Amino acid sequence: MFKSLNFKVILFGFIFTFFSSFGQSFFLGLFNSSIRDALSITHGQFGSIYASATLLSSFILVWVGKKIDDFNILKFSSYVIILLSISCFLFSKISSIVFLFISIFLMRLSGQGLMSHTATTTIARFFEKSRGRALSTTWLGLSLAEFILPLLIIFLLTFIDWRNIWIAISISVIIILPIVIITLVKNVKLDSREKxxxxxxxxxxxxxxxxxxxxxxxxxxxxxxxxxxxxxxxxxxxxxxxxxxxxxxxxxxxxxxxxxxxxxxxxxxxxxxxxxxxxxxxxxxxxxxxxxxxxxxxxxxxxxxxxxxxxxxxxxxxxxxxxxxxxxxxxxxxxxxxxxxxxxxxxxxxxxxxxxxxxxxxxxxxxxxxxxxxxxxxxxxxxxxxxxxxxxxxxxxxxxxx
The missing domain is CATH 1.20.1250.20 (MFS general substrate transporter like domains)
Structure with missing residues (x-):
């Protein structure tokens, strides 16, 4: 169905939507209990902090997200990868309510916001004739994450401290994703779009x-x-x-x-x-x-x-x-x-x-x-x-x- 450069762009989108899961509600919610226990806060307090941090990230995304029109895909996605890796590392260091707010804000901005934004914008811009199929394949990355990550994280939490899991995620992001973008979208430009x-x-x-x-x-x-x-x-x-x-x-x-x-x-x-x-x-x-x-x-x-x-x-x-x-x-x-x-x-x-x-x-x-x-x-x-x-x-x- 897809060939050559087209396949590389779709694979890039698939991987980025998969990694966007670290900032998604279904994933962050897995650590709800651990964080509340560490900070001694209630469900209501956690919910209020989560909602307000998410709200702030949506405002910032309006400005940051538009920068994808000013940079090539390789450069913009590099910035997003660095931000996501830093956000994951900071999440492992949560020690106060203020730090929790900042960490959730950064994870929602970099993960749910910019990772998925980078993936879907690239696909929507690059494809014309097969845009629908390309986007459907791309979003399977998030569906795969929703299917396997909850079970994996719940299993890991039985014998690994939740903070160490986030450190491992941060390292994985900064090692895997740079290889992905250099391999898949290094030469992608708007004028190389699907014909x-x-x-x-x-x-x-x-x-x-x-x-x-x-x-x-x-x-x-x-x-x-x-x-x-x-x-x-x-x-x-x-x-x-x-x-x-x-x-x-x-x-x-x-x-x-x-x-x-x-x-x-x-x-x-x-x-x-x-x-x-x-x-x-x-x-x-x-x-x-x-x-x-x-x-x-x-x-x-x-x-x-x-x-x-x-x-x-x-x-x-x-x-x-x-x-x-x-x-x-x-x-x-x-x-x-x-x-x-x-x-x-x-x-x-x-x-x-x-x-x-x-x-x-x-x-x-x-x-x-x-x-x-x-x-x-x-x-x-x-x-x-x-x-x-x-x-x-x-x-x-x-x-x-x-």
């Missing part, structure tokens, strides 16, 4: 939007409403899964097995959506992205059986697979690729911000004695509004041609 005899004729004439122009386009905000539904609702669900489990009386083993369904359906959707995007375009698929997520809130609201846990997380997994690819390819299709780094920096920052928002909102609602069914209703109402607004402009999502 498409069919699409090149069209894309040459597409208006290349700057970030300032995008911010003046009303379509951007309506699309963002839909794009941000998955991050904040899924993050809230994952962070407060213990609240959902206790409210529904599902039991820990049921939710653990349900996460396997989530992972499998995410991967299957990644594969399928990549081909669908290349065939029909992201713009046409966007309207369907959050329908499974909407159905998941329906399941959570109306059903209490343990079996419904599988349907609930499985439906979230389907939307997650769609959102991962559409979140990168849609912007490239509508606004062009010349300034895609600057645009993606903004949208990635908004995504990171929404995860902080989800954590804070779910916690606030739980503290206000909202039931899990009421929280599902709030989430479902947001999704329904976002889908409805997107439906109204679905015929206005085509790019502008010069």
């Amino acid at each position: 498409s005899s069919v699409l090149n004729i069209k894309t040459k004439d597409i208006k290349q939007w700057t970030r300032v122009e995008v911010l003046k386009d009303y379509r951007f905000y309506i699309i963002c409403l839909s794009m941000l539904a998955m991050p904040w609702i899924a993050t809230g669900t994952f962070v407060y899964q213990s609240f959902i489990v206790s409210s529904k009386n599902w039991g820990p083993y049921v939710i653990a097995q349900s996460f396997m369904v989530y992972s499998v359906l995410s991967v299957l959707t990644l594969f399928l959506s990549g081909f669908l995007i290349d065939k029909f375009s992201s713009r046409r698929l966007l309207i369907y992205m959050n329908i499974p997520l909407l159905l998941s809130t329906f399941v959570l609201h109306y059903f209490n059986s343990p079996i419904s846990s599988f349907a609930f997380l499985g439906l979230i997994g389907i939307s997650n697979g769609l959102a991962n690819i559409l979140g990168s390819s849609t912007w490239a299709e509508i606004y062009g690729v010349k300034y895609i780094g600057s645009i993606k920096a903004l949208t990635t920052a908004l995504m990171v911000f929404s995860t902080a928002f989800g954590t804070a909102l779910f916690g606030f609602l739980i503290d206000k004695s909202f039931s899990v069914e009421q929280i599902a209703l709030v989430s479902g109402s947001y999704i329904l509004i976002a889908i409805s607004l997107l439906f109204l402009i679905k015929n206005k999502l085509n790019p502008q041609y010069l």
